[in-house]
Amino acid sequence: MTYFQRLSLSMFTDSVIIISAIFFGRFLLSISLDVANTSLVISSLTLVLSHHLFSLRYNLYKKAWEYASIGELIIILKCVTLSIITAAIIQQLMNNDIYFRLLAITWMLHMIAIGGSRFCLRIYKDTYIKEKQNKKRTLIIGAGAAGTMIARQLLHNNDVELQPVAFIDDNVKKKDLDIMGLPVVGGLHMIEKATKELDISNIIIAIPSLKRKALHAIYQECAKTDAKTQILPMIEDIVLGKVSVNEVRDVQVEDLLGREPVDLDVAGISENITGKVVLVTGAGGSIGSEICRQAAQFNPETIILLGHGENSIYSIEMEMKERYGGSNINFVTEIADLQDPDKMMSVMNTYKPDVVYHAAAHKHVPLMERNPEEAVKNNVIGTMNVAQAAGRSGVGIFVMISSDKAVNPTSVMGATKRLAEMIIQDMDQKSSTKFVAVRFGNVLGSRGSVIPLFKKQIEQGGPVKVTHPDMIRYFMTIPEASRLVIQAGALARGGEIFVLDMGEPVKIVDLAKNLILLSGNSVEDIGIEYTGIRPGEKLFEELLNPDEINEKQVYPKIYIGKTSELHMEQIQELLQSFSTLEKTKLREWLIDLANNRVAAPADQLVMMLG
Structure with missing residues (x-):
């Protein structure tokens, strides 16, 4: 009509x-x-x-x-x-x-x-x-402003496939009330019962300001049901206008494992970055690329995207130019090998960076166990080349990305990261450049992370392969880790090893179960298979040695580890001789040196060389 x-x-x-x-x-x-x-x-x-x-x-x-x-x-x-x-x-x-x-x-x-x-x-x-349409009966958790708003949207929009049936809310004053014609059936303990009695097939968590720990508790209750669980966007995304309040999405593992965001010291970071030249090594990697994104928000004059893989560098260059095309930021790409000291020196002398974020490294534990000489070349020699070039060219701040695996290392990767920390701490004593390291654990969704692997195994129908039922790890989101790395750079005085607060460690098997449930499958259908601990792995990771612990936070979620003994003479001996050693001997020496077991390195070397 x-x-x-x-x-x-x-x-x-x-x-x-x-x-x-x-x-x-x-x-x-x-x-x-x-x-x-x-x-x-x-x-x-x-x-x-x-x-x-x-x-x-x-x-x-x-x-x-x-x-x-x-x-x-x-x-x-x-x-x-x-x-x-x-x-x-x-x-x-x-x-x-x-x-x-x-x-x-x-x-x-x-x-x-x-x-x-x-x-x-x-x-x-x-x-x-509505009765004629086959809509999904939906339970809304949270009868506050966001919950009533999403209920109104669903009730008034005939095109959506969700039909709100009831509310869940812990506020006892709302129990048994009707809001927009929908009853408030009780608190969180009623989720499982209400889902069965009301024939619920979909659950929406409508509390945008919910703390991550509380969200995890609510999700565990929802996981007891067969209903699909979704969530409203984060409150900051709604306020900033990035998404609408009615744009529900599936719960993601980052929602359950991530922590509350920390407000950055904008003034301190701006002083270091705004209008300055920033160099990021490993700029095509998951951490390096996110550091580029975070740094660009502070309007530097130039960001140098340095990496060894041309495809990844091209990808981040295109992304940055598209996202910040209207700004005055100059994006420069450099394809370079950290093992080439002349190239590193040339880059530093050409662009004269004010800040260097050194994110390039070999990080895959089992691969480095099989190729220890490559870990030495990239993680130790590469770091030394970049650090020395930075010191000689007058870089203001040099921030190296380290790992929790550098603490009491049992793997080649962890040992080379610990040696790299020693190198930059030694450089800090010899140079006007402020050299610091930032140490943190596993990053959700990064390359080599267990999460993409688990997701792929779930897509293939399982089983999800976990090394050990008691294996635990610290996890952090890529944006949070990158923000705190930039914040640590602003706090640098020289020689510190900053340690990021990783929150509570997570059992890998629990992570696997959550991913299975989030994918809409049951643990019984997908299955979990234990494969045994791989070479170089530990059941749990530490962030500080006992002699490094300094419990006072210098900034929310950032600690400073106490400086431990440096073994530069022994590191130099290792670098001069590692190519002549067989892999097993090289691995042993790396781990011994990183763990301060260096009583007689020269005699040990003679023994190793036969």
Whole structure:
């Protein structure tokens, strides 16, 4: 039906309703037609005409009544009341009298009939049409502002596949109340029972400001049911306008394992980055690329994207230019090998960076166990080349990304990272550049992370392969780790090993179970297989040696480890001789040196060389 056809039908229907209301009111009040003949006819015509004029003025005929709410009811009230007032004025002008009782009865009948005719469509839509559609019965957790908003969106939008049925809320004052026609059935302990009794197939967690720990607890309750669990976006994303409050999404493992964001010291970071030249090594990697994104927010003059893989560097270059194309930031790419000291020196001398974030490294534990010489070349020699070039060219701050595996290392990767820490601490004593390291654990979603591997195994139907039932690890999101790395650089005084607060460690088997449930499968269907600890792995990781512990935070979630002994003479001996050693001997020496077991390195070397 066209708008003109709808308008004509609505005006005709309203005209019939108004005239019927007047004459029915006259009948109820027993007013003789002879007494008020002329006045009644003129009042009727005035009322009809004024109603149409006010309805057009307030767009009453443009409303989609299947979505009517209190706003439309207020418009009807305005139109009817103003029409009655207009009719009263006409009566006064014609007769010096107003039929108050007749107008009052007419107003009441007018409101009931006009409003009822409109809201019948809404009632029809909310009952008959919804019952015909096969919608997913939905339980909303949180009966606050966000919960009621999402309920309203679902109730008013006939195109969505979700039908809200009830609320869950821990507020005892709301229990057994009806909000927008939906009952509040109880607190979080009622989730499992309500899901069964109400035949719920979908759950929406509608508490945008929810703390991660509380979210994890709620999700564990939801996981006891067969319903699909979704969540509203984070409150900061809603406030910033990035997403709408009704854009529900699936719960992700980052929601369960991540922590609350820390407010950065914007002034301190801006002093180091704004208008400065920033160099990021390993800029194509998961951490390096995110550091580029975070640093760009502080409007540096230039960001140098340095890496060995041309495809990854090209990808981050295109992303940065697209995202910050309207800014004055100059993005420069350098394809370079950290093992080439001349190239590193050339890059430093050419661009004269103010800040260097050294994220390039070999990080895969089992691969480095099989290729220890490559770990030495990239993680130790590469770090030394970049650090020495930075010191000689007058870089202001040099931040190296380290690992929790550098603490009491049992792997080649961890040992080479610990040696790299020693190198930059030694460089800090010899150079005006402030050299620091930042140490943290596993990063969610990074290359080589266990999460993408688990997801792939789940997609293939399982089983998910876990090394050991007691294996635990620290986890942090890529953006959080990168933000704290940049913050640590702003706190640098020189020589520190900053340690990021990784929160509570997570059992890998629990992580695997959560990922299976989040994918919509059951643990029984996918299965978990234990494969045994791989070479170089530990059941748990540490962030500080006992002699390094300094419990005071220098910034929220950032600690400083105490400086331990450096073994630069032994490191130099290792670097001069590692290529002549067989892999097993090299691995042993790396781990011994990283663990301060260096009583007689020269004699040990002679023994190793035979």
